[in-house]
Amino acid sequence: MTMKSIYYHEHGGTPERRFAVNPEELLDFSVNISPLFPPLENRLLDTYALDRYPSVDGRGIIDFYAGRFQLHRSTILALNGATEGIYLLPRALGFRRMMVLSPTFYEYERAGRLAGAAIGFIRLTPDNGGFLLPRLEELAAMLEDADAFFAANPNNPTGTVVPPEIILALASRFPDKWFLVDEAFLQYSTNYHDTTLMNMVTAMKNIVVIQSLTKFYALPGLRLGALIAHPEVITRLLEYKEPWSVNTIAETVARELLACRAYETAVCDLVLSERGRITQALSDNRAIKLAGGAANFFLARWQGSANLDDLLNALLQQGIYVRDCRNFAGLEENYFRFAIRTPEENTRLLDVFQHLTEQSVDLSVS
Numbered sequence: 001m002t003m004k005s006i007y008y009h010e011h012g013g014t015p016e017r018r019f020a021v022n023p024e025e026l027l028d029f030s031v032n033i034s035p036l037f038p039p040l041e042n043r044l045l046d047t048y049a050l051d052r053y054p055s056v057d058g059r060g061i062i063d064f065y066a067g068r069f070q071l072h073r074s075t076i077l078a079l080n081g082a083t084e085g086i087y088l089l090p091r092a093l094g095f096r097r098m099m100v101l102s103p104t105f106y107e108y109e110r111a112g113r114l115a116g117a118a119i120g121f122i123r124l125t126p127d128n129g130g131f132l133l134p135r136l137e138e139l140a141a142m143l144e145d146a147d148a149f150f151a152a153n154p155n156n157p158t159g160t161v162v163p164p165e166i167i168l169a170l171a172s173r174f175p176d177k178w179f180l181v182d183e184a185f186l187q188y189s190t191n192y193h194d195t196t197l198m199n200m201v202t203a204m205k206n207i208v209v210i211q212s213l214t215k216f217y218a219l220p221g222l223r224l225g226a227l228i229a230h231p232e233v234i235t236r237l238l239e240y241k242e243p244w245s246v247n248t249i250a251e252t253v254a255r256e257l258l259a260c261r262a263y264e265t266a267v268c269d270l271v272l273s274e275r276g277r278i279t280q281a282l283s284d285n286r287a288i289k290l291a292g293g294a295a296n297f298f299l300a301r302w303q304g305s306a307n308l309d310d311l312l313n314a315l316l317q318q319g320i321y322v323r324d325c326r327n328f329a330g331l332e333e334n335y336f337r338f339a340i341r342t343p344e345e346n347t348r349l350l351d352v353f354q355h356l357t358e359q360s361v362d363l364s365v366s
Helices: 014-018 058-069 082-093 104-116 136-142 164-173 231-238 248-259 261-281 308-317 343-359
Strands: 074-079 097-102 116-125 148-152 178-182 207-212 225-228 290-291 297-301 335-339
Touching: 058 074, 058 225, 058 248, 074 082, 074 231, 082 097, 082 104, 082 178, 082 225, 082 231, 104 116, 104 148, 104 225, 116 164, 136 164, 164 178, 164 207, 225 261, 261 343, 297 308, 308 335, 308 343
Parallel strands: 097 116, 097 148, 148 178, 178 207
Antiparallel strands: 074 225, 207 225, 290 297, 297 335
């Protein structure tokens, strides 16, 4: 195997790969997970019955989505993280040409290509209202020759909203096309129950929602996710999905999350409050221009010098790590992303931003 044939995942939470630093020594703003941890019980490993098989269909995750969001169990497909669903959909549904946003999470594109689909791009630019979607008619024209549209709401890394009414309008206009919406970050929004499309899948067979418990419940190590779709679509997907992909610990923890309503409120309140505080604090900052902000992270552009590395290195010297976004198409011009963390941690980041702005001498980037 040559080096060119190896796929390296460019993930925000791997500073040790690029900078050869110990991640435990860094305040990591690059990973978009909740700054709070859910109040799960401390259990010994033998409590999880590791000597027995988990359910073949990930029943613990199905129990969570059915109980928490009152979904019919026949509409839920449990996953080993949302990524399993992202790769399953193009393979099982046989996409020929799939449209994705750009910039966005790279796995959508890669999953489509591995399944043999051609990929088209809907470009999001800072000039279009700050990485907003094109208008409905423009989108419809772009989708004419495609059989699937894959989008995230809110989009990562731009943090901008994909209006659900746009997806519904397109899905109604094109009943033979698939509309796949990744809602991994939607639970951070203030009107989550009004904007999720999970409740629309029984009425519209061509809408599939990808869900994740990783981001909102701060559980990236467990890989918990689900696809929400019409029962007939779930049946079709099961013909391609591997069994036993959800382990016993993940099933047990998913059920425990049903008792975390107070936690959910605390997370949303914290993110909403800190989102406003950070926006206000950086509103007059000459060196950092914010974009997005609909989820638990911000896309930002460094304007304090000609090279983003100046910012990244200065932050590392202060023990802080953010996500370099220059490997996303359209974000090559000094864009980076940072998550919303606890108030104390956010204050530390803002203080460093302010200091670096005061030290900046080259503000020529516009």
